[in-house]
């Protein structure tokens with residue numbers, strides 16, 4: 025089903041992007057893996073059908089260039105999965121101390137850039153008459169407010185900007201899916217629960233109590249849903265947000 029399909033994966037060097045890239049390679053898709061860091065994906069660049077492009081995604085010219093070079097290489101693009109997570113160095117400031125500069129940069133880099141990626145790839149799909157797919161990664165934090173009690177007494181938090189950005193991603197998904205449904209462009213997003221990443225044991229225990237049997241997830245737990253959304257099996261799913269959270273949001 026994925027032979028001759030061409031996808032761009034942003035943030036391919038990260039947790040979700042890397043697992044997704046490996047899976048797409050395994051099932052025969054042609055992919056361009058893009059990120060500002062490439063240490064984890066270097067070894068995947070072993071075939072002419074799997075390219076690595078090191079770019080900073082927060083620049084619209086770079087997005088245009090990425091689309092142009094992918095088309096030049098493979099003659100078409102079937103979809104893009106936006107997994108990049110461009111946060112500032114001071115990401116996660118406590119609410120009362122949040123600086124306007126940090127707020128402005130993170131809102132633009134994470135939400136604004138998602139809008140610009142849509143703008144450029146939708147223009148490309150329309151120009152080339154492609155029934156393309158766009159997939160964003162939102163989060164459970166965009167669906168429900170954080171469970172603040174899970175963070176109590178720990179040096180970790182879930183920032184307000186994150187919730188607002190992730191709700192924005194869900195909104196952007198349904199807005200654009202509605203606007204372009206007559207062009208047969210599908211735009212969906214997934215909202216994963218937290219992914220295991222050396223969180224304190226106390227946090228993991230509290231988190232698990234509000235889930236089924238798994239609690240924090242592995243990147244592999246997310247990839248299957250993204251593959252489904254890229255596949256023919258989801259042909260008439262458009263503008264949706266699919267929550268993958270082992271019941272956290274229930």
Ligand SMILES: NC(=O)c1ccc[n+]([C@@H]2O[C@H](COP(=O)([O-])OP(=O)(O)OC[C@H]3O[C@@H](n4cnc5c(N)ncnc54)[C@H](O)[C@@H]3O)[C@@H](O)[C@H]2O)c1
Nearest residue numbers: 035037038039040059060080081108109110161163218219
């Ligand atoms: N990890 C989680 O617990 C979790 C849970 C729910 C949703 N998500 C969402 O999933 C998405 C991916 O998360 P992840 O855990 O894989 O993150 P990650 O930090 O592991 O990977 C993100 C990748 O984006 C790249 N990146 C950062 N700035 C960039 C830029 N300016 N240009 C190009 N690439 C850039 C990084 O180098 C990194 O490889 C994010 O949108 C995140 O909010 C993550």
